[in-house]
Amino acid sequence: MSGNFPPSSRNFPPPLAGEGEGGGEGYYDNPVVRRPVWTWEVPAYFWLGGMAAGAYVTASLAQNFGSADDRRIAAGGYYVAAAALAPCAPLLIADLGRPERFHHMLRIFKPLSPMNLGAWTLTGFTPIAVARAASHAASTGLIRGPLGALARLVPTRLAELAGCALGLTLAGYSGVLLGATNIPLWAKSKLLGGLFMASALASGSAAVTLQAARRGAPDATLHRLALVESAASVGEIAMLTGYLAQSGKTARPLTTGRFSAAFWLGAVGAGTLLPLLLHRLAGRRQGRALQSLSTVAAVCTIAGSLALRWSIFEAGKDSSEDQSASFELSRG
Amino acid sequence: MIEGYKRLMNLEEPPPAKKAKGFFTDTSLCIGCKACEVACKQWNQLPADGFAITGNSYDNTGHLGATTWRHVQFIEQAKANGSRQEQRWLMMSDVCKHCANAACLEACPTGALIRTEFDTVYVQQDICNGCGFCVPACPFGVIDRAPKHGQFEVATAHKCTLCYDRLKDDMTPACAKSCPTASIQFGDVEELQQRARRRLGELKARGETKAELYGMPEGKEATEVGPLHAFFLLLDRPQTYNLPEVPRLPRKTMAQRYGWSAAVGLGFALVGALVFGGRR
Numbered sequence: 001m002s003g004n005f006p007p008s009s010r011n012f013p014p015p016l017a018g019e020g021e022g023g024g025e026g027y028y029d030n031p032v033v034r035r036p037v038w039t040w041e042v043p044a045y046f047w048l049g050g051m052a053a054g055a056y057v058t059a060s061l062a063q064n065f066g067s068a069d070d071r072r073i074a075a076g077g078y079y080v081a082a083a084a085l086a087p088c089a090p091l092l093i094a095d096l097g098r099p100e101r102f103h104h105m106l107r108i109f110k111p112l113s114p115m116n117l118g119a120w121t122l123t124g125f126t127p128i129a130v131a132r133a134a135s136h137a138a139s140t141g142l143i144r145g146p147l148g149a150l151a152r153l154v155p156t157r158l159a160e161l162a163g164c165a166l167g168l169t170l171a172g173y174s175g176v177l178l179g180a181t182n183i184p185l186w187a188k189s190k191l192l193g194g195l196f197m198a199s200a201l202a203s204g205s206a207a208v209t210l211q212a213a214r215r216g217a218p219d220a221t222l223h224r225l226a227l228v229e230s231a232a233s234v235g236e237i238a239m240l241t242g243y244l245a246q247s248g249k250t251a252r253p254l255t256t257g258r259f260s261a262a263f264w265l266g267a268v269g270a271g272t273l274l275p276l277l278l279h280r281l282a283g284r285r286q287g288r289a290l291q292s293l294s295t296v297a298a299v300c301t302i303a304g305s306l307a308l309r310w311s312i313f314e315a316g317k318d319s320s321e322d323q324s325a326s327f328e329l330s331r332g
Numbered sequence: 333m334i335e336g337y338k339r340l341m342n343l344e345e346p347p348p349a350k351k352a353k354g355f356f357t358d359t360s361l362c363i364g365c366k367a368c369e370v371a372c373k374q375w376n377q378l379p380a381d382g383f384a385i386t387g388n389s390y391d392n393t394g395h396l397g398a399t400t401w402r403h404v405q406f407i408e409q410a411k412a413n414g415s416r417q418e419q420r421w422l423m424m425s426d427v428c429k430h431c432a433n434a435a436c437l438e439a440c441p442t443g444a445l446i447r448t449e450f451d452t453v454y455v456q457q458d459i460c461n462g463c464g465f466c467v468p469a470c471p472f473g474v475i476d477r478a479p480k481h482g483q484f485e486v487a488t489a490h491k492c493t494l495c496y497d498r499l500k501d502d503m504t505p506a507c508a509k510s511c512p513t514a515s516i517q518f519g520d521v522e523e524l525q526q527r528a529r530r531r532l533g534e535l536k537a538r539g540e541t542k543a544e545l546y547g548m549p550e551g552k553e554a555t556e557v558g559p560l561h562a563f564f565l566l567l568d569r570p571q572t573y574n575l576p577e578v579p580r581l582p583r584k585t586m587a588q589r590y591g592w593s594a595a596v597g598l599g600f601a602l603v604g605a606l607v608f609g610g611r612r
Binding site: 025026027028030031032033034035036037038058060061063064066067070095096097098099101102104105106108110111112114115116126164168171172173175176177179180181182183185186187190191192193194196197198201205224227228231232235238239323326327329330331332 | 386394395397405407410435438439440441442443444459460461462463464467468469470471472473474475476477478480486487488552555566569571572573574576577578579580582583585586588589590592593594595596597598599600601603604605607608609
């Protein structure tokens with residue numbers, strides 16, 4: 001359907017189908033699968049939802065295992081989580097063909113469909129994250145009066161436990177959703193879910209670090225947050241290496257295509273390697289130097305997380321037109 | 333109380349199951365007349381796809397899509413110095429396979445995609461919210477979402493319905509009805525499968541050594557998506573017709589994918605607990 005009349009020189013004289021010459025074994029150069037119809041809202045939602053989940057989990061870990069300073073500082077992560085979640089549902093709805101029917105997602109419970117599971121998880125996680133943030137706001141005196149009294153009723157331990165479970169599901173299902181298709185770049189490796197999970201936790205803990213550094217957190221807390229963030233980045237590098245190795249030639253639309261700069265410089269360089277280096281540099285520093293280095297590292301991690309989702313998402317669309325990769329994926 | 337709930341929600345009893353219906357598309361009989369494409373467009377009131385010349389033989393349809401539910405392929409197999417027997421012109425009318433384990437149906441988050449009483453796969457247009465997940469899920473590239481602006485039911489998923497409305501009235505689907513050479517045969521899937529095996533035997537006996545059936549229960553292409561209720565007799569390898577050798581069902585690897593995801597998440601939680609808890 002690409003050509004018009006008169007035939008373009010690319011198609012004339014017409015190639016022969018089914019000849020097995022010139023590398024193509026299929027029907028002309030037609031794609032085997034359809035190009036995904038999703039637009040920018042989807043990677044933006046994956047990025048924000050993942051960051052919210054990562055921030056919530058990091059804040060809850062500090063809340064339950066950390067020192068008094070850790071607890072006080074990391075609780076700001078609940079604000080980050082609530083704020084990052086706010087645009088998620090609107091983005092998800094905007095991407096639908098018929099946004100006015102968004103509630104049809106919730107007319108059945110069908111965890112077999114990652115899309116359905118994600119809709120339910122977001123529906124459950126959003127109010128919990130908002131309630132936990134409100135509870136923290138009430139405890140610091142930010143919300144007063146009857147609303148504050150209401151927010152103080154939130155069972156914090158329960159909200160942390162349930163929120164972590166739902167948050168990890170939210171951070172973990174997005175890569176599985178893309179993987180549960182027949183798009184070669186998304187489906188060939190089984191590690192995309194793990195990769196997006198690691199990236200979500202790295203960006204979420206980075207968001208906690210960012211607000212901690214801005215609020216002048218004690219050095220010990222910043223060092224611990226840097227350690228947690230670096231652990232997620234190391235996990236991300238491990239998942240990424242496995243993902244690229246398993247994908248092999250299938251990964252070409254990502255590693256050499258028009259999204260390769262966003263992927264190598266943005267997702268890999270700025271998103272994982274640079275923050276690891278900066279945190280290492282910050283390891284012995286204190287005070288302002290530590291806060292500055294932590295801030296730069298956190299911003300890089302967060303931006304890299306967006307670059308990762310966006311480049312893999314967009315390169316996946318190009319991958320859908322890769323006929324030989326589709327045959328490779330479905331080889332018996 | 334359940335009865336009251338059903339009345340309140342306007343829940344109907346599903347119609348009783350009937351015998352599985354399907355297509356047997358015998359490509360050895362196809363003459364490339366495209367009557368099936370036209371009949372499908374007319375009966376289902378699908379808009380035209382525009383005037384475009386692909387340059388690929390007589391195929392100016394391109395591929396199946398939201399408003400194209402039958403697609404005739406033209407495969408010219410001509411060798412520069414080949415003998416006359418080696419010159420072949422293969423034609424094939426492609427269609428939704430109505431898989432026994434349909435990837436689109438499993439992906440659908442709203443329940444818009446259902447299995448009908450005829451064991452076919454059908455999109456309920458009043459339920460679909462156009463999330464688009466079925467589009468990349470289909471291993472055959474069949475189902476697609478209509479554009480957000482257009483003449484057709486906008487922005488919902490569409491594909492062959494096996495003429496569900498005609499089946500309800502005991503009628504043959506439009507494409508099979510219009511096929512002048514019986515290349516498209518409609519009927520009970522079990523009976524069609526027997527007919528296909530007989531036909532393959534005949535063709536093999538006549539020296540069509542490359543002929544094979546695609547979508548039978550015993551075929552390796554059925555290992556994940558199950559038998560295809562619209563299956564084919566092909567005169568060359570499936571890839572020649574852009575058909576995957578073993579179409580994948582995404583569900584099969586989902587547990588493993590969630591497993592890696594969970595491992596990373598729990599690993600992080602453990603590291604976080606140790607870092608925050610292990611302070612001096």
